[in-house]
Amino acid sequence: MNILGIETSCDETAAAVVRDGAEILSNVVVSQIDIFAEYGGVIPEVAARSHLEAMMPVIDKALKDASCSWDDIDAVAVTFAPGLLGSLLIGTLTARTLAILQKKPLYAVHHLKSHVYANWLDSHESENTPLRNAPSGPSLQASVASQSHRRRLCSSDEYLSDSSTPSFPLLALVVSGGHTQILYMAGHNQFKIVGTTRDDAVGECFDKVAKILGLPYPGGPSIASAASDGDAEKYKFPHPKVEGLDFSFSGLKTAVLRTVQKEVGVPISYPSHKLAELLTPRQITDFAASFQKTAVDILCEKVETALGEHPDTKSVVVAGGVSANKLLREEAEKHFSAYSVFFPTPSLSGDNGAMVAAACYYEIQTGIKPVDPFKLNIYPRISIEN
Numbered sequence: 001m002n003i004l005g006i007e008t009s010c011d012e013t014a015a016a017v018v019r020d021g022a023e024i025l026s027n028v029v030v031s032q033i034d035i036f037a038e039y040g041g042v043i044p045e046v047a048a049r050s051h052l053e054a055m056m057p058v059i060d061k062a063l064k065d066a067s068c069s070w071d072d073i074d075a076v077a078v079t080f081a082p083g084l085l086g087s088l089l090i091g092t093l094t095a096r097t098l099a100i101l102q103k104k105p106l107y108a109v110h111h112l113k114s115h116v117y118a119n120w121l122d123s124h125e126s127e128n129t130p131l132r133n134a135p136s137g138p139s140l141q142a143s144v145a146s147q148s149h150r151r152r153l154c155s156s157d158e159y160l161s162d163s164s165t166p167s168f169p170l171l172a173l174v175v176s177g178g179h180t181q182i183l184y185m186a187g188h189n190q191f192k193i194v195g196t197t198r199d200d201a202v203g204e205c206f207d208k209v210a211k212i213l214g215l216p217y218p219g220g221p222s223i224a225s226a227a228s229d230g231d232a233e234k235y236k237f238p239h240p241k242v243e244g245l246d247f248s249f250s251g252l253k254t255a256v257l258r259t260v261q262k263e264v265g266v267p268i269s270y271p272s273h274k275l276a277e278l279l280t281p282r283q284i285t286d287f288a289a290s291f292q293k294t295a296v297d298i299l300c301e302k303v304e305t306a307l308g309e310h311p312d313t314k315s316v317v318v319a320g321g322v323s324a325n326k327l328l329r330e331e332a333e334k335h336f337s338a339y340s341v342f343f344p345t346p347s348l349s350g351d352n353g354a355m356v357a358a359a360c361y362y363e364i365q366t367g368i369k370p371v372d373p374f375k376l377n378i379y380p381r382i383s384i385e386n
């Protein structure tokens, strides 16, 4: 079964063709990072407009890279929630129109489900998929990454190719720019939220701390890169006291802000966007490393507690943009060595169409029916349990 997956929930315009939920025939991602780096964050109206320009060239390229015509496509899958309203609208309207015109069943996929199912995508390389071709459409300040990927079971840079998939029951740690959740999965397409953030998502916290330190958007990769030269023990930040399996990250962001203010000797009323110019390069790298370590420790501690409460767990799956973080990969491998630990290949940690197609495949396997393409709605916020 060949599924065309379409993803536009935030600032990536993406489409992919995936066979049987695992084999990536093509994977095209146009990122708007270059546009939003100038603003230090995503501007929803600009994101929607960029999706509109990139959407059809991206889909055309995904079909071409996969050497597929519409006759070869069995279903269309699209992210319908959660995400930015305007961004979701462009992807879903495109998918609805194509499903109607091409007479294909349409499936609506929850974004966090897709992130989790990035861990089922496998290692076959497509001969037809060239690396980094420019889009033949709008002149976006963006890059098209057409990549083939491997599912990997290891945390370091040297990812091992592994043919196995996660075993149920499993715990999934979903860490992205908008979400931080621990999910319990008894089987395919069965999601129970056992922990969630009460305020900021961990990715959002990386992005906000990066801003304080004067590091470029998106904050996650820039913090990780600055941290590699820093001393992670230099500054101590308290862990939030949140009962149970829930998270809180807004206190950590404030703790970094206050410590930076103290370090450079300014009052708490001092504008946060002017702090970076008072910091030395050494201080920036030490703050980045100390913050990153604290955030990763908080995540691992909670998953450890969750594992204690769910003794039948066989695998730990990490997903979402922050799962690209190298320290998180290393620490998770260390902490959860008694389990099989899965991460998507780093380029599949962020938003892409392949994970949407993979999630859709398992929805179909578990009996989920297609949606009415004339009626599909979008939801900026909706639980994965619905």
Ligand code: KG4
Pocket (backbone or CB within 6 Å): 010, 175, 176, 177, 178, 179, 202, 203, 204, 206, 207, 218, 219, 220, 221, 224, 320, 321, 322, 323, 324, 325, 326, 349, 350, 351
């Ligand atoms: O899943 P994603 O691409 O989009 C959402 O669904 O939100 O996640 C984006 C988030 C951003 O906050 C970004 O800073 C973070 O993932 N991120 C990272 C890394 N790469 C991306 N955070 C920490 N370390 C990284 N290497």
Ligand code: ZN
Pocket (backbone or CB within 6 Å): 111, 115, 176, 177, 320, 321, 350, 351
């Ligand atoms: Zn995402």
